[in-house]
Amino acid sequence: RHLYTCTQNSLSLIISVFVYISTFYQAVLQALEDGLKKADADPSVKAVMICGENGKFSAGADIRGFSSPKTLGVALGPIVSLIESSEKPVVAAIEGVALGGGLEVALGCHYRVAHAKARMGLPEVTIGLLPGAEGTQRLPRLIGVPAALDMITTGKHIPATEALKLGLVDEIVEENTIEAAIRLANKVIGQPLGPRRLSLKPVPKLPNMEAFLQEAQVKVKRQARGFLAPELCFQAVQAATQRPFAEGVRRERELFQVLLSSGQAQALQYAFFAERAVHRWATPAQPTAASTFTVAGQGLGTMGQGIVTSLVKANIPVVALEQNLEYLNKGRKAVMVLLEREAKKMEGGAQKLDFHNPARLQFTVDFNLLHDVDLVIEAVFENMALKKEIFHKLSNICKPGALLCTNTSALDIDEIASATSRPQQVIGTHFFSPAHVMRLLEIIYGRHTSPSAIATAMQLAKDMKKVGVVVGNCFGFVGNRMMFPYVEQAVFLLEEGSRPEAVDQVLEDFGFKIGPFRMSDLAGLDVGWRSRKGQGLTGPSLPAGSSARQRRGQRYSPLPDLLCERGRFGQKTGKGWYQYERAGGRTATPDPWIHGFLSQYRDTHRIETRYIDQEEILERCLFSLINEGFAILAEGIASGPEHLDVIYLNGYGWPKHRGGPMFYASTVGLPRVLAKLQKYSEAHPDVPKLRPSAFLKKLVAVGNAPLKEWMSYLSRQSPKL
Numbered sequence: 001r002h003l004y005t006c007t008q009n010s011l012s013l014i015i016s017v018f019v020y021i022s023t024f025y026q027a028v029l030q031a032l033e034d035g036l037k038k039a040d041a042d043p044s045v046k047a048v049m050i051c052g053e054n055g056k057f058s059a060g061a062d063i064r065g066f067s068s069p070k071t072l073g074v075a076l077g078p079i080v081s082l083i084e085s086s087e088k089p090v091v092a093a094i095e096g097v098a099l100g101g102g103l104e105v106a107l108g109c110h111y112r113v114a115h116a117k118a119r120m121g122l123p124e125v126t127i128g129l130l131p132g133a134e135g136t137q138r139l140p141r142l143i144g145v146p147a148a149l150d151m152i153t154t155g156k157h158i159p160a161t162e163a164l165k166l167g168l169v170d171e172i173v174e175e176n177t178i179e180a181a182i183r184l185a186n187k188v189i190g191q192p193l194g195p196r197r198l199s200l201k202p203v204p205k206l207p208n209m210e211a212f213l214q215e216a217q218v219k220v221k222r223q224a225r226g227f228l229a230p231e232l233c234f235q236a237v238q239a240a241t242q243r244p245f246a247e248g249v250r251r252e253r254e255l256f257q258v259l260l261s262s263g264q265a266q267a268l269q270y271a272f273f274a275e276r277a278v279h280r281w282a283t284p285a286q287p288t289a290a291s292t293f294t295v296a297g298q299g300l301g302t303m304g305q306g307i308v309t310s311l312v313k314a315n316i317p318v319v320a321l322e323q324n325l326e327y328l329n330k331g332r333k334a335v336m337v338l339l340e341r342e343a344k345k346m347e348g349g350a351q352k353l354d355f356h357n358p359a360r361l362q363f364t365v366d367f368n369l370l371h372d373v374d375l376v377i378e379a380v381f382e383n384m385a386l387k388k389e390i391f392h393k394l395s396n397i398c399k400p401g402a403l404l405c406t407n408t409s410a411l412d413i414d415e416i417a418s419a420t421s422r423p424q425q426v427i428g429t430h431f432f433s434p435a436h437v438m439r440l441l442e443i444i445y446g447r448h449t450s451p452s453a454i455a456t457a458m459q460l461a462k463d464m465k466k467v468g469v470v471v472g473n474c475f476g477f478v479g480n481r482m483m484f485p486y487v488e489q490a491v492f493l494l495e496e497g498s499r500p501e502a503v504d505q506v507l508e509d510f511g512f513k514i515g516p517f518r519m520s521d522l523a524g525l526d527v528g529w530r531s532r533k534g535q536g537l538t539g540p541s542l543p544a545g546s547s548a549r550q551r552r553g554q555r556y557s558p559l560p561d562l563l564c565e566r567g568r569f570g571q572k573t574g575k576g577w578y579q580y581e582r583a584g585g586r587t588a589t590p591d592p593w594i595h596g597f598l599s600q601y602r603d604t605h606r607i608e609t610r611y612i613d614q615e616e617i618l619e620r621c622l623f624s625l626i627n628e629g630f631a632i633l634a635e636g637i638a639s640g641p642e643h644l645d646v647i648y649l650n651g652y653g654w655p656k657h658r659g660g661p662m663f664y665a666s667t668v669g670l671p672r673v674l675a676k677l678q679k680y681s682e683a684h685p686d687v688p689k690l691r692p693s694a695f696l697k698k699l700v701a702v703g704n705a706p707l708k709e710w711m712s713y714l715s716r717q718s719p720k721l
């Protein structure tokens with residue numbers, strides 16, 4: 001669309017494109033083709049320069065286009081070849097980003113000049129595809145197989161400095177990239193182009209190519225856990241090492257088609273837009289820019305340490321507070337270790353971590369220092385009385401406009417807010433451990449939380465490079481509330497005849513990084529035990545004469561409590577649902593003691609042991625979680641299924657290639673989910689979480705409504721979302 005010739009400096013041809021090619025996709029391709037042909041045919045044109053518009057080269061193909069029947073990926077390949085075969089030098093001027101098809105265009109150019117702040121990558125794998133415009137064949141020829149495999153199978157974006165080291169670009173500039181590219185084009189006019197055509201180059205040899213590829217394939221397969229794209233990306237690069245260029249391209253196209261029709265690509269592309277939809281959450285109120293905040297972290301335990309580290313990484317000034325010097329020194333030491341580690345990772349990059357400067361990071365036990373901060377994130381342990389005491393104090397000490405956030409995974413935000421004189425400025429910020437690594441931030445508004453407080457918390461998430469998802473206040477909020485029935489089913493399955501390793505295996509085969517029992521051992525069984533004691537479900541406050549396997553008229557499994565009573569807290573004690581090499585060990589081994597304990601338990605409670613197949617394990621765990629998701633939507637706790645999916649993808653290890661629990665339900669088909677829930681609910685009438693939600697029933701009754709229409713079937717939605 002934006003195609004014009006420029007007579008400046010030996011008649012370079014400039015082609016300018018949008019940051020991403022939406023409906024203009026075909027037009028841009030056409031413009032590229034026409035422009036190149038015109039430039040080749042025009043004897044007055046001596047060189048060609050390709051750049052983007054508004055300081056951005058290209059973010060590649062329009063991702064929405066892949067869900068249309070047209071296989072767009074293939075159409076760009078011949079144009080990249082056309083660029084490469086030009087008899088006039090073609091130089092790419094890379095500013096902003098050159099991603100996917102955009103980088104493939106640059107690989108067809110004979111030279112590449114990048115701005116120092118530019119980023120490059122082939123992220124197709126992250127949307128379930130592979131670089132389908134000959135990128136899997138050109139990149140290994142340019143930067144070698146190990147570096148190309150790394151970029152193509154992970155999809156990571158690399159900064160210009162690294163691209164220069166790898167030989168991906170020929171030059172980086174701090175100033176005007178376009179002028180630098182034109183300068184380079186002028187310089188190389190008349191020089192032979194053969195050595196610059198990547199399709200003619202051999203793939204650089206490795207002394208041990210076979211062994212390297214074998215090892216790399218094992219690693220890719222192990223990490224992919226059922227996700228097809230990384231493995232097919234690997235195969236495409238492998239083809240580059242084994243076949244001539246044209247045959248490699250044919251293989252790349254075949255593999256691209258497999259991915260395009262796999263269903264996984266749709267799930268990942270849904271996830272890409274779901275994350276952006278959640279970001280687009282809007283409120284009439286304006287946030288205060290969090291990056292200009294001074295934030296106080298209250299409590300320097302594991303969560304507090306991660307939160308302070310994230311804030312410093314986001315360049316937000318922090319006052320870190322603890323209740324006494326002993327805890328403060330311990331916390332400070334741990335934070336410093338984390339920050340040193342982060343600083344090392346960032347070495348060579350544009351941003352430096354400034355954490356030795358007391359104006360940026362201050363440690364204190366003096367509560368009064370919180371007087372001037374703009375926002376407090378309290379991260380003491382989950383105890384309502386303690387939190388209320390702290391919030392009362394904060395409300396008295398902090399300046400009137402300060403926002404008071406509580407890091408909690410389940411507690412009632414309204415009750416915490418009731419201890420303050422400013423409930424409109426109290427909000428929940430549920431970080432996930434380790435907080436400096438995990439991207440998810442659940443933002444929970446209470447009854448009185450103001451829209452501007454919500455907007456400010458969202459801005460804080462953005463500044464901390466986290467995915468903020470706004471949800472309503474209920475026990476466990478969204479993520480943990482959906483997790484409870486999942487874990488509950490996993491334990492019931494043990495009562496009925498299964499084993500921890502069998503349940504974990506099914507869920508890990510589905511794609512979870514770790515199954516519920518490995519997860520419980522990692523997190524510590526004592527955490528849930530403390531919470532159940534607090535709720536009066538076990539421990540001294542349990543009314544005398546309570547039935548062992550019933551609580552409040554519902555089925556209850558005391559198995560996790562029994563393990564805790566025997567000191568089996570998981571990894572930290574070396575024993576939990578599994579056994580470990582030592583206390584603090586990480587290698588889980590099935591434990592014969594647990595097997596014996598389970599059969600004794602079944603005998604005691606006269607439970608007949610039965611064989612439970614993989615389908616039942618999967619369906620009972622996942623469909624009960626999904627069922628809770630429908631209840632959450634119906635109650636207006638979240639504003640759409642995308643929100644639930646983004647939470648599960650970013651905070652709970654849900655496999656990305658399955659798009660999130662609600663998307664997964666839509667691919668299974670709601671009638672099937674409903675039928676299975678009905679069946680399991682009839683078999684277990686004392687388990688309310690298996691009873692199909694009314695909203696799910698309604699969506700089935702209206703004819704299996706597609707996911708994007710679900711919310712239109714609800715009459716009541718939260719006024720704040």
Ligand SMILES: CCCCCCCCCCCCC/C=C/C(=O)SCCNC(=O)CCNC(=O)[C@H](O)C(C)(C)COP(=O)(O)OP(=O)(O)OC[C@H]1O[C@@H](n2cnc3c(N)ncnc32)[C@H](O)[C@@H]1OP(=O)(O)O
Pocket residue numbers: 016017020021028050051052057058059060061062063064072073074076097099100101102105123124127131132133273276277280
């Ligand atoms: C100069 C010549 C170029 C020629 C171009 C040729 C076109 C090539 C087509 C050929 C096809 C061959 C096969 C190629 C396949 C691909 O290219 S697949 C796509 C690969 N690219 C990506 O995966 C990049 C995805 N985008 C991002 O990573 C980020 O958006 C970003 C570019 C790094 C920018 O990030 P940020 O600044 O944080 O903004 P966002 O909020 O993420 O995005 C802003 C809005 O733009 C939308 N968007 C971004 N990229 C795309 C895209 N590729 N397709 C469609 N839409 C995109 C994004 O959704 C945001 O919009 P809203 O959702 O409305 O908020």
